[in-house]
Amino acid sequence: MVAAVRGLDPMPSWERPVAVSVRPPSGGDGAMLPGVPVGVTGKVPAELGIGRDALRAAGFDARVGQAMVLTRDGAPVVAVGIGDPARLDAAGVRDAAAAYARCAATQERLVLTLPQGPGLDPAAAAQAAVEGMLLARYRYPVLKDIGKTGRPKRGGQPLVGEVVLLTAARQVRAAAEGARRGELFGRAAAMARDLATSPPSLLTAVRMAECAARVANGAGLETEIFDRDALLELGCGGLLGVNAGSADPPRMIRMRYRPEHADGHVTLVGKGVMYDSGGISLKPADAVHATMKNDMSGAGAILAAMAVLPALGCRTAVTGYLMCTDNMPSGTATKLGDVLTIRGGTTVEVLNTDAEGRLVMADALVLATEEQTDAIVDIATLTGACLRALGAEVAGLFGTDRELLRQVCAAAVAADEPVWQLPLDRRYRGELESEVADLKNVGGPNGMAIHAALFLAEFVGDVPWAHLDIAGPAQCENPRLWRTPGCTGFGTRLLLELLLSFTRPGGAASGGP
Template sequence: FGRATSTHAAVATSLVDAGGIDADAAAQAVVEGLLLARYRYGVLKKDAAMAPLERLALVTPAAKAERATTGARRGVVLARSASLARDLANTPPGHLTASRLAELAVTVGEASGLTVEVFDAADLRDMGCGGLLGVNAGSQEPPRLVKLSYRPKRARGHLAMVGKGVMYDSGGISLKPTDPMHAAMKMDMSGAAAVLSSMAALAGLGCRADVTGYLLCTDNMPSGSAMKLGDVLTVHGGTTVEVHNTDAEGRLLLADGLALAAEETPDAIVDIATLTGACLVALGPGVAGVLGNEQTWVEQVTAAATRTDEPVWQLPLEKRRYRKLLDSDIADVKNVGGPYGGAITAAVFLSEFVGDVPWAHLDIAGPMKVDTDEAWRSKGATGFGTRLLVDLAMSFTPPAATNGDGANRTST
């Protein structure tokens, strides 16, 4: 419907009035789907691919008009947040550096009722964020850590979100092997884009949870100063990490972000990252992987994914079997665990930095982009995870405490 009307500036449709579908939900679905499907990244083109949508009329019985209006407004907010994430991920890497993203986060955050703090390289050294600094070592562009805080009155719980923001990932010294891989790596900051864009929607939707977001931003480049295989980094909190592959960089900066988030003892943490090609191989391009240390929390994430049509599939956090693959002879842990089970070993690595806080990890390497139009996903960056995170925050319930024997925990 959205693409079929793409040449029209004014569109009208009747809302479905059958099968018990609520006018609120129907209006949201129509508006959200229409705007998402019409999306195109066209800021660098002379001619727009689609006519700007100036007017959308939804026809519904008068008795349902108020609820339909509420749903339509919600659909606009959600579609705009996903479109912001798409814009950020589609932007060429020469146009969007870590420092530029931090500037945009300040502008977007302050306009959205968020408190925004930006930390530069000197701050990161003082904070002991050796993972982010290590990844940044080969770059001429300085790193940034952005902290976003949303604090409503009478909050019901505290949720932390951590997003991987690798603005361009060459692989570093472990250089990626093909041009198509390199061409897509401007999207390696899709996790950070999803966190920023989702948090920008919270005030407008009346979210009742405290939410703190962390954007870990840098590019990963080869140079004479780049981190090397065999280097040992000390991440926030003091854990030492031996680098066995510089293209396994996302987990290094996420270690800093997760450790910082856990220090504030939120009720739960979710991280989102284009982390492993292994997850793409395992689940294909349409489904994200989810792993975590608390099953009730993973189930909240999965439920939000189902409601937003941003599908996830749970993989096992097999620490008992796989943690030994990360053993290092000279450091506390190494950053890769061998050729097999890469999505799982990456998550096992991340679990080292969350302590006892309920945590879920979203590996969105597969659905970060599509090569052709598909349902509501337009060719290019999908903004995957943005609406999922909004739904998760809006419906957030602090995960139930375990009974002391790990009954709610996934495999350790």
């Protein structure tokens, strides 16, 4: 069965674009369950064939997230709550569209009248609506009911094949551009979910490199893949040290997107631990183990985001480092007390092999500083401490440059992927001092997310840097609206929003990769 699993495609969403269109209402759209927005104030749309009192009596008060099937003249229609239209924003549209898509769960073709609000740009509304519908109906079909054939069976809830938005003729052009962007954002996030959901026997570091090469070939990106020998030559002791206990070889994947006349250059670094057992510092035998296939979510988010940059016409040049290995206990594994040498010569005493993400990323951070770049952004499921501090829906944010951090926060708001800035407090730096090496890979029992960020900061030099700890929101245990259960793809759309609107922080170097 393992051989059959290895032969399947770990990212089906990449090969499955959805047809998206925008047009004025015509009265003959042929939708089986069209969605009609309803606000808590104003007139109830005539298409519903029902008044507000009757809606309320049925338990529908038009709050965002509500959707209900009604019947008018024998044909079903979906009432979609949008709350107060005067306060409707893109996040509300995304939630409302997701509620509609879930309500129309049997339909491959979704037709929604685009929600309107006085301060709502039609392009932003259309983007959010398409994202909401696609992400709400996401599922991972690769291994479902494969049986003896080794291939998934047909049946079950259909995937969305077409999205139609209806809006006034004067808004069609702007909304169509937003809808196209929403399809690309949604497709990228779905790819990141695919990758993080794939079992570790299906998505090894080697297979991740193959996926990156396939994506690059289809999207027009450059890709370099570094095997163990190449990593030894580069002196990437962090990645090699974490890989020491594994039967599967490591891979470092460097991807490049080079638009003509780029407006800036951002380097992305992603943790790609394909499965994290904790190594010799073995994790407890609890439910956490089953989620550790998602420990490559940072690398997955970068791969997925970069896959759609050319189609989006991004003006920022991007270099991505995906640091891929698993972290396993064995007779060859790195031991507590071992000292690793990071690219550039910094020595690190390993006192907890479960603090491995910072080790694999340190090599890439050094490599990132060895060429001109305007900013470095890393993303990783790095610390359980960040999950405990901020919960399962908010990522931790650290960094060295106020303007870059402001841009990351703005991108988080636009994507509705929330972050909260935590202090990169140098008072804790002394807890990383080692008696036998330049650094320890862990500090004391308190402030562990800060320790991890301070460790990474040692390797970025003077380049503006931001660190996203997504240990919490990478996994969703309480699904709602477009946040489906399991691996979330968190950070993919945030990175896209950042890269599409990026401006060089003050004092940053200019130039491309």
